[in-house]
Amino acid sequence: MATKKKQSVYSGIISKYRDWLPVKADTRIISLCEGRTPLIKLENIPKTLPAPVEIYVKFEGLNPTGSFKDRGMTMAVTQAVREGARAIICASTGNTSASAAAYAARAGIAAFVLIPEGKIALGKLAQAMMKGAVVIQIQGNFDDGMRLVKEVAKAAPVTIVNSINPYRLQGQKTAAFEIVDELGRAPDFHCLPVGNAGNISAYWTGYSEYAGMHTKACAFCTDSCVYGDRTAHISQRPKMLGYQASGAAPFLRGHMVDNTETVATAIRIGHPQSWDLAWAASRESGGWFAEFSDPEILRVQKLLAEREGIFCEPASAIAVAGAIQDIEQGRIPAGSVIACTLTGHGLKDPDTAIKQSSAPVLKVDAKLESVKKAILDNMK
Numbered sequence: 001m002a003t004k005k006k007q008s009v010y011s012g013i014i015s016k017y018r019d020w021l022p023v024k025a026d027t028r029i030i031s032l033c034e035g036r037t038p039l040i041k042l043e044n045i046p047k048t049l050p051a052p053v054e055i056y057v058k059f060e061g062l063n064p065t066g067s068f069k070d071r072g073m074t075m076a077v078t079q080a081v082r083e084g085a086r087a088i089i090c091a092s093t094g095n096t097s098a099s100a101a102a103y104a105a106r107a108g109i110a111a112f113v114l115i116p117e118g119k120i121a122l123g124k125l126a127q128a129m130m131k132g133a134v135v136i137q138i139q140g141n142f143d144d145g146m147r148l149v150k151e152v153a154k155a156a157p158v159t160i161v162n163s164i165n166p167y168r169l170q171g172q173k174t175a176a177f178e179i180v181d182e183l184g185r186a187p188d189f190h191c192l193p194v195g196n197a198g199n200i201s202a203y204w205t206g207y208s209e210y211a212g213m214h215t216k217a218c219a220f221c222t223d224s225c226v227y228g229d230r231t232a233h234i235s236q237r238p239k240m241l242g243y244q245a246s247g248a249a250p251f252l253r254g255h256m257v258d259n260t261e262t263v264a265t266a267i268r269i270g271h272p273q274s275w276d277l278a279w280a281a282s283r284e285s286g287g288w289f290a291e292f293s294d295p296e297i298l299r300v301q302k303l304l305a306e307r308e309g310i311f312c313e314p315a316s317a318i319a320v321a322g323a324i325q326d327i328e329q330g331r332i333p334a335g336s337v338i339a340c341t342l343t344g345h346g347l348k349d350p351d352t353a354i355k356q357s358s359a360p361v362l363k364v365d366a367k368l369e370s371v372k373k374a375i376l377d378n379m380k
């Protein structure tokens with residue numbers, strides 16, 4: 001009988017990129033097999049643009065709880081459990097709470113999540129509730145929640161798992177590794193939405209480490225890398241392009257903003273916690289920030305769904321909105337390779353999607369003639 005070779009089972013970003021992460025050899029890993037998300041090359045949208053470019057979307061909506069937050073959460077919860085924590089806490093616009101609830105359930109510890117009243121997409125709240133987190137809805141926005149979480153963590157035995165927890169960014173930097181591992185190079189431009197600004201800082205750290213360099217964004221490196229000298233995997237790093245919703249655009253205003261409003265609730269943040277790190281990523285890379293109105297964000301969310309079959313959250317679509325505009329305006333030149341992070345899955349927020357759908361649901365008699373007519377009337 002032929003002996004079958006044992007398949008190696010994928011078991012998440014920590015085991016995949018362990019050499020690049022601050023995890024001790026004997027640490028119990030809390031994972032849900034996050035990461036290894038597809039890098040999808042857009043086929044139809046680029047044909048409509050004035051310059052030939054390659055656009056890849058990193059579809060982070062296909063992580064276990066439907067957003068990139070899982071990459072950071074596996075690290076933050078693994079470390080919290082190692083340190084003996086019995087409870088974690090976060091402020092959240094939704095996705096962090098869904099992820100924290102999942103990894104806490106996996107670890108067998110408690111999760112407390114503070115969410116803004118009435119501004120959370122149902123698919124996110126449903127996850128946090130199903131997974132047994134204690135959901136605390138505050139009469140305030142994300143920024144209020146963040147302030148409260150920092151205060152309460154000083155007074156109660158809970159570990160903060162927002163992106164001010166440096167382990168979060170360590171986990172999230174692995175998305176940059178995956179992109180390079182797949183493309184065999186770094187993209188020329190990396191486009192992503194910016195809310196609390198942790199993710200743009202994490203990607204910059206990832207690209208920098210693969211280039212054999214250190215950044216301010218790595219809390220574990222000071223003058224030299226704690227992991228020792230590395231041979232560079234890439235010779236050049238991308239320009240980091242960050243996009244914000246006009247109603248919550250502190251990086252465009254140049255200062256924190258108080259009253260935020262946008263349909264892209266995941267980036268409805270006026271006081272980004274990684275302010276300095278994100279500016280450093282933008283400046284060091286030669287990148288820039290730009291802003292988009294809610295109708296523009298929703299238009300591109302729809303465009304991605306209709307033209308490419310990819311359904312992402314409104315906040316995620318802003319990355320592609322930004323890439324398209326920068327190509328049209330010539331800031332991104334012909335021949336560029338562009339990566340856009342689609343941070344979360346469209347199914348998180350079905351209400352927003354259905355509300356803006358122009359195509360009505362057709363209602364017809366349950367008869368062959370009626371169904372046939374509906375088809376012939378609606379052929380593309």
Ligand SMILES: *Cc1c(COP(=O)(O)O)cnc(C)c1O
Pocket residue numbers: 067068069095096163193194195196197198199200266267313315316343344345
């Ligand atoms: C958290 C989140 C963002 C914003 O990421 P930051 O690291 O806070 O800048 C964007 N999109 C989605 C879907 C998110 O969940």
